[in-house]
Amino acid sequence: MTDSSRRHRPYIAVAGPGEATALETELARQVGGLLAQRGAVVVCGGLGGVMEACAEGAGAAGGTVVGVLPGGDRTAANPYVTVALATGLGELRNGVLVNTCDALIAVGGSWGTLSEVALALHAGKPVAALRSWTPPAEAASSGQARLLVEVSTPAEAVDNVLSRR
Template sequence: MSRKPIIGVMGPGDEANPELMRLAEELGRQIARAGWITLSGGRKSGVMDAVNRGAKSAGGLTVGILPTSERDKISTYVDIPIVTDMGNARNNINVLSSDVVIACGIGRGTASEVALALKSNKRVVLLAASEAAEAFFKEIGGALISVADSPLAAIKLCEEFLRAP
């Protein structure tokens, strides 16, 4: 059996701005079109909600790794909610379960996910990160860090990394 690749998309929740939401939705759409599974933090908020909405609009499968057991906070667009009830410690599960991690914007939680991904030697694609974020994560992540300037560029990088992990 060959499993479908799982692309983890991490990003700010409530503090995500409309542009970030647009990027996340486009990422979800493209991940679904590529035939991949979308994994996120699963909440009905910000990048998490938008990436799942995009993925479902293109018929994709969506997995959400939830920090709490509050069922009303799950994104409507998550097919498979995994309820951890372990707060931000679930961020490590997000990245360990992803074949490639895309950070769409950078909040405090996202920063922890990028760092945890690097700690486990996972490839990370930064999209819409600040200059300071790019500089810092390149410093500690070296070749594991790539920067994309559009959702499409991020998807191309994923394709490349999935071919040669």
């Protein structure tokens, strides 16, 4: 890969609960795989559940997976992470994950996931929500709410964020 093409790869964050349902796990795996096939760097929280499933999917497609870990121990990363960052920032690492991505795909709902969705919208970055949070009715008219789009399938999620970043 040339420097030039590498520099222009999209970085897409995938956020979701560390304890995921079977469906969320399968959706996240597909999202990771499709992102890697499209040349995106997958950025995730580096631990289990949705984070591990998207990493596994991306890894199986030969992709790069960055795990932005909350703790200071790099070995806590799931085995599919290709580059692990042990931030030592605790839950504030969600903000690093949001800062470094071009767009975010949320798979499933949890309060940690919601904080990432909110931070991404606050930063003006597109978010695709796959069986995840939906915009509150009272926010629907704001410009930032329009950044949050509900999607139905992994393919739609990936198409959506790559077309909007």
